[in-house]
Amino acid sequence: xxxxxxxxxxxxxxxxxxxxxxxxxxxxxxxxxxxxxxxxxxxxxxxxxxxxxxxxxxxxxxxxxxxxxxxxxxxxxxxxxxxxxxxxxxxxxxxxxxxxxxxxxxxxxxxxxxxxxxxxxxxxxxxxxxxxxxxxxxxxxxxxxxxxxxxxxxxxxxxxxxxxxxxxxxxxxxxxxxxxxxxxxxxxxxxxxxxxxxxxxxxxxxxxxxxxxxxxxxxxxxxxxxxxxxxxxxxxxxxxxxxxxxxxxxxxxxxxxxxxxxxxxxxxxxxxxxxxxxxxxxxxxxxxxxxxxxxxxxxxxxxxxxxxxxxxxxxxxxxxxxxxxxxxxxxxxxxxxxxxxxxxxxxxxxxxxxxxxxxxxxxxxxxxxxxxxxxxxxxxxxxxxxxxxxxxxxxxxxxxxxxxxxxxxxxxxxxxxxxxxxxxxxxxxxxxxxxxxxxxxxxxxxxxxxxxxxxxxxxxxxxxxxxxxxxxxxxxxxxxxxxxxxx
Amino acid sequence: xxxxxxxxxxxxxxxxxxxxxxxxxxxxxxxxxxxxxxxxxxxxxxxxxxxxxxxxxxxxxxxxxxxxxxxxxxxxxxxxxxxxxxxxxxxxxxxxxxxxxxxxxxxxxxxxxxxxxxxxxxxxxxxxxxxxxxxxxxxxxxxxxxxxxxxxxxxxxxxxxxxxxxxxxxxxxxxxxxxxxxxxxxxxxxxxxxxxxxxxxxxxxxxxxxxxxxxxxxxxxxxxxxxxxxxxxxxxxxxxxxxxxxxxxxxxxxxxxxxxxxxxxxxxxxxxxxxxxxxxxxxxxxxxxxxxxxxxxxxxxxxxxxxxxxxxxxxxxxx
Numbered sequence: 067x068x069x070x071x072x073x074x075x076x077x078x079x080x081x082x083x084x085x086x087x088x089x090x091x092x093x094x095x096x097x098x099x100x101x102x103x104x105x106x107x108x109x110x111x112x113x114x115x116x117x118x119x120x121x122x123x124x125x126x127x128x129x130x131x132x133x134x135x136x137x138x139x140x141x142x143x144x145x146x147x148x149x150x151x152x153x154x155x156x157x158x159x160x161x162x163x164x165x166x167x168x169x170x171x172x173x174x175x176x177x178x179x180x181x182x183x184x185x186x187x188x189x190x191x192x193x194x195x196x197x198x199x200x201x202x203x204x205x206x207x208x209x210x211x212x213x214x215x216x217x218x219x220x221x222x223x224x225x226x227x228x229x230x231x232x233x234x235x236x237x238x239x240x241x242x243x244x245x246x247x248x249x250x251x252x253x254x255x256x257x258x259x260x261x262x263x264x265x266x267x268x269x270x271x272x273x274x275x276x277x278x279x280x281x282x283x284x285x286x287x288x289x290x291x292x293x294x295x296x297x298x299x300x301x302x303x304x305x306x307x308x309x310x311x312x313x314x315x316x317x318x319x320x321x322x323x324x325x326x327x328x329x330x331x332x333x334x335x336x337x338x339x340x341x342x343x344x345x346x347x348x349x350x351x352x353x354x355x356x357x358x359x360x361x362x363x364x365x366x367x368x369x370x371x372x373x374x375x376x377x378x379x380x381x382x383x384x385x386x387x388x389x390x391x392x393x394x395x396x397x398x399x400x401x402x403x404x405x406x407x408x409x410x411x412x413x414x415x416x417x418x419x420x421x422x423x424x425x426x427x428x429x430x431x432x433x434x435x436x437x438x439x440x441x442x443x444x445x446x447x448x449x450x451x452x453x454x455x456x457x458x459x460x461x462x463x464x465x466x467x468x469x470x471x472x473x474x475x476x477x478x479x480x481x482x483x484x485x486x487x488x489x490x491x492x493x494x495x496x497x498x499x500x501x502x503x504x505x506x507x508x509x510x511x512x513x514x515x516x517x518x519x520x521x522x523x524x525x526x527x528x529x530x531x532x533x534x535x536x537x538x539x540x541x542x543x544x545x546x547x548x549x550x551x552x553x
Numbered sequence: 554x555x556x557x558x559x560x561x562x563x564x565x566x567x568x569x570x571x572x573x574x575x576x577x578x579x580x581x582x583x584x585x586x587x588x589x590x591x592x593x594x595x596x597x598x599x600x601x602x603x604x605x606x607x608x609x610x611x612x613x614x615x616x617x618x619x620x621x622x623x624x625x626x627x628x629x630x631x632x633x634x635x636x637x638x639x640x641x642x643x644x645x646x647x648x649x650x651x652x653x654x655x656x657x658x659x660x661x662x663x664x665x666x667x668x669x670x671x672x673x674x675x676x677x678x679x680x681x682x683x684x685x686x687x688x689x690x691x692x693x694x695x696x697x698x699x700x701x702x703x704x705x706x707x708x709x710x711x712x713x714x715x716x717x718x719x720x721x722x723x724x725x726x727x728x729x730x731x732x733x734x735x736x737x738x739x740x741x742x743x744x745x746x747x748x749x750x751x752x753x754x755x756x757x758x759x760x761x762x763x764x765x766x767x768x769x770x771x772x773x774x775x776x777x778x779x780x781x782x783x784x785x786x787x788x789x790x791x792x793x794x795x796x797x798x799x800x801x802x803x804x805x806x807x808x809x810x811x812x813x814x815x816x817x818x819x820x821x822x823x824x825x826x827x828x829x830x831x832x833x834x835x836x837x838x839x840x841x842x843x844x845x846x847x848x849x850x851x852x853x854x855x856x857x858x859x860x861x862x863x864x865x866x867x868x869x870x871x872x
Contacts, residue, residue, distance in 0.1 A: 268754075269755065271760055
């Protein structure tokens with residue numbers, strides 16, 4: 067106010083001409099100046115959606131599109147709440163519930179808040195897979211979420227803190243969730259959310275950001291590749307004295323590389339690697355993050371050897387050697403429990419599939435494939451230079467086209483694990499099921515066993531799934547040359 | 554309630570400048586539950602502004618060293634070994650810095666510091682206040698408190714204890730102020746310590762400095778934080794006699810008609826028997842940062858250390 071008063075007095079005292087001269091000069095911006103601001107309101111839903119516009123609910127692919135509704139019979143100390151009906155896992159209209167709530171129009175200025183808060187309850191005690199804000203189906207730059215949010219059958223208040231509110235000056239992704247039936251035995255349930263809003267609580271403190279789970283991770287990788295920082299979190303202490311950890315998108319962090327010319331990190335946490343060693347560290351809102359990633363780049367990436375079989379004996383899914391059959395995707399990003407990132411990349415002009423943060427991943431064939439004539443499925447896998455200590459994976463060929471899903475499972479890398487009849491072991495002399503060395507491509511030729519043993523209906527295979535058996539610590543792998551062949 | 558207190562405190566401040574003490578008492582008398590006896594303690598008797606870098610002023614401060622006289626974590630299963638090393642206690646940038654460190658030291662898992670004015674400064678009554686920023690980690694127990702200077706002669710809890718500020722991360726928006734004495738030590742029956750906490754509401758104590766103080770007279774101890782008077786403890790809050798004393802609690806007697814065997818009995822109203830008010834003698838000051846122990850519990854695994862308790866000043870006034 068002082069400055070403004072000062073100016074007014076000048077206006078009165080000085081001539082109009084002088085005033086014109088003054089305004090035409092370049093001046094510093096007064097600290098009293100008010101820029102045009104986006105809406106600063108924090109409310110998302112009270113008794114009805116607030117300021118979201120008309121087209122704001124965007125369900126995820128494969129989720130039940132009408133899982134969300136406004137329930138006028140339930141509410142936390144109010145007449146209405148948001149109701150989420152999570153479907154049975156075999157619901158033909160969608161096997162889970164999940165969506166983003168994105169403002170239909172200009173974003174909001176959330177810089178003055180410190181948390182997303184809401185009241186919630188469920189029809190039974192259940193954990194909601196993922197819930198948060200900052201997902202807009204664009205860059206999702208400032209995405210935050212809590213995993214396995216435990217709801218009870220009574221209304222309870224939940225707090226998801228904002229890692230750094232100064233980043234949220236124009237945010238459209240106000241809320242998102244993804245809920246399945248993994249811990250209800252596949253059975254449907256309902257949960258309600260009310261009083262959903264961003265708030266300034268003032269009681270959130272002790273910010274403890276972390277990258278790589280707060281550990282000092284060392285990775286030996288190939289030069290020329292890119293890799294992503296993972297397990298980015300922020301831990302807060304809430305007003306109730308309890309700690310809360312949320313998953314935080316890379317763009318909240320400031321990354322620092324000890325040798326940017328060797329390993330350069332961009333704002334999305336993607337590191338481009340050249341030969342040499344570099345240590346990547348991070349900070350969030352000025353607080354140094356726990357954990358680091360040391361990258362030792364050793365030599366260039368070697369491509370998988372080109373397959374040599376006669377093309378007439380091959381049906382190729384992914385290869386630069388053969389003509390490939392069409393696929394819908396190499397990574398379905400299945401909600402809510404798949405963590406695997408990555409997919410098809412090009413290295414030295416060759417197509418390669420790269421997965422990180424691996425737990426399971428699937429390739430879906432556009433048209434169901436008849437493999438009755440084929441005798442083997444071949445796949446090339448490259449493990450990191452330093453081999454994981456416990457490699458134990460399954461490759462599953464699935465037919466999901468008939469009323470009953472049929473499959474053949476093939477265990478690779480593991481030593482002692484017993485599986486069902488659907489699983490075969492690779493014990494023949496041609497193929498060895500284990501990895502001896504990291505950084506070297508390994509070809510697995512998986513025999514296609516008789517349907518009488520596995521149950522797999524070979525006339526319509528449409529899914530190839532690679533999954534990690536739980537105890538295994540495989541996190542990064544490259545894949546090439548996936549094809550069926552006959553001998 | 555706290556809001557009301559705040560309001561009253563502001564009224565008081567204004568009134569103090571213009572009106573007599575009598576007028577103030579009239580203001581307070583409209584609500585008996587919130588009656589506060591207010592005095593002005595404006596003559597400085599001791600102050601440490603922590604302006605001289607290095608070790609704390611040895612004319613004011615002594616240190617308790619080790620794990621307590623019974624080697625039991627100062628009676629509370631605390632984890633730290635107290636030292637007077639500069640790593641654990643120093644004055645820098647105008648602040649007293651008490652640092653809790655996680656380290657193996659003489660059989661303890663942590664070190665920290667405990668400053669006492671015992672033998673160097675003590676006073677009965679007055680205003681005792683300090684401006685403190687508490688550390689934010691779990692399993693820490695920063696405290697600003699007073700102990701009766703007769704502790705070595707009469708022991709605890711007979712000596713009396715006035716806790717001006719105690720904090721733990723379980724309740725980051727609250728600190729508590731308490732008294733302990735014979736029969737209300739908090740460890741023994743029949744009465745617990747006399748205590749009350751003050752909740753900041755939309756803020757947490759580890760986020761900034763706050764002034765923690767008491768105004769203490771012969772018949773009362775007033776507790777305040779910043780500009781908020783939030784509690785008053787008086788002898789009437791002590792409803793027991795000392796646990797080891799012989800006493801009869803008067804439960805009252807019902808009236809009865811005279812009979813052949815006994816005369817008529819007059820009704821007697823029940824009364825509380827008040828315990829010993831042990832706060833009429835000099836007390837000395839203690840400022841410490843404990844790790845673990847019965848009050849905060851142990852630190853979370855992976856908690857960040859070192860953790861600092863910062864003290865901007867300690868000031869004592871008399872009337």
